[in-house]
Amino acid sequence: MFDEKNEDCLENLNDGSLEKFADKGFNKLKSVTPHIPLGIVSPDELIKIAEIAKKYNAVLRITSSQTISLSGLSEDDRDLVRSELEFLNRKKRKRNSEEQFVLKSFQSVKTCRGKEFCRRGKQNALTLGLKIDNIFYGTNLPSKLRVAVSGCPFSCSEPIIRDIGIVGTNNGYNFFVGGNASTKPRFGILFKENLTENCVLEYINAIVNFLIKYNSKKRLGEIIDIIGLDEFEKEIQNEITK
Ligand code: SF4
Numbered sequence: 001m002f003d004e005k006n007e008d009c010l011e012n013l014n015d016g017s018l019e020k021f022a023d024k025g026f027n028k029l030k031s032v033t034p035h036i037p038l039g040i041v042s043p044d045e046l047i048k049i050a051e052i053a054k055k056y057n058a059v060l061r062i063t064s065s066q067t068i069s070l071s072g073l074s075e076d077d078r079d080l081v082r083s084e085l086e087f088l089n090r091k092k093r094k095r096n097s098e099e100q101f102v103l104k105s106f107q108s109v110k111t112c113r114g115k116e117f118c119r120r121g122k123q124n125a126l127t128l129g130l131k132i133d134n135i136f137y138g139t140n141l142p143s144k145l146r147v148a149v150s151g152c153p154f155s156c157s158e159p160i161i162r163d164i165g166i167v168g169t170n171n172g173y174n175f176f177v178g179g180n181a182s183t184k185p186r187f188g189i190l191f192k193e194n195l196t197e198n199c200v201l202e203y204i205n206a207i208v209n210f211l212i213k214y215n216s217k218k219r220l221g222e223i224i225d226i227i228g229l230d231e232f233e234k235e236i237q238n239e240i241t242k
Helices: 004-014 015-026 043-055 075-088 125-136 197-215 222-226 229-241
Strands: 028-030 061-062 066-073 145-151 163-171 170-176 189-195
Touching: 015 043, 028 075, 043 061, 043 066, 043 075, 066 075, 125 145, 125 197, 163 197, 170 197, 170 222, 189 197, 197 222, 197 229, 222 229
Parallel strands: 145 163
Antiparallel strands: 028 066, 061 066, 163 170, 170 189
16 A cells, blocks of 8 residues: 555655656656666766766666666657767677667676676676677567576576576576566576587577567567477577578
8 A cells, every 4th residue: 555654765765756757747758778788887887877867857767677777857858868878888889779778679688696796606697698798789689589697596687587598507508598577477498508608609699590580579489389499499500500
C-alpha cells in the first residue's frame, strides 16, 4: 500500500524530484541512457554525469543493464544532454551502428565481478564481457540480443535468462542459448561446454551472422523452437566453418 510514510521515503531518497516529475507527466518526458560498457566509469566520469544531471534537472537512475539513465528531460534538453555525454564515447562505434544512445539490437553486455574481483570467480568475466561489448555492441540485428557473462556457476549476472549466457567453469566457459526474461521468461539451453574465450567469441559471431541471415523479429529462443536445436546447431557450425 502506498501510504504517506512511503511518500516521505521517496522524498528523502530523491529530494522530492520524483513528485516533481510526476507533476510534469512522466510520459511526456524524455530519457537519455548512454552506453557505459559493463557499467564501469571512473570517478571523474561519474562526477561529470552527475553535474550534467544537475544542470538539466534530471533524475539519475542506475539501470538493470548496468548503465545510468538521465530521466525527466524535455525534448530539447534531451538533445543537449546527449551531446554533453559524448565524452563517454570512448571507443569507435561498431559495425552498422549510427548513434550512441539509441538502443541497438546487440545490447550492452551484462557481467558480474568475475575472477578479477570475486574470490569465487573461476574465469575473468569482466575481461571477456568487455571484449564482447567492444566487438559486438550496437550491431544491428532484426531483434534484440542480450548477452550476460558470469565468472562462475553462481551466475550473478543472470546469464541463464539471456539470449546468450556465458558461465565460467574450472575449464573455460559454458555457453547457453535462448534464455529470456521479459513477458515470456525461459531458461537458456546449455549449448556448448568448457569453451575457450576465443571459441566464445566465435560462437557469438556465428549467432550474430545467423540472426542477420534468418532475419526474424523473434528472439533467439523462439527461433530455436521453430527450427529445432539440431538445425540451429548445423546453422551455427556452417557459419563457423565459412
Ligand atoms: S557469478 Fe561467481 S564470480 Fe561472478 S560475482 Fe557471482 S559468485 Fe562471483
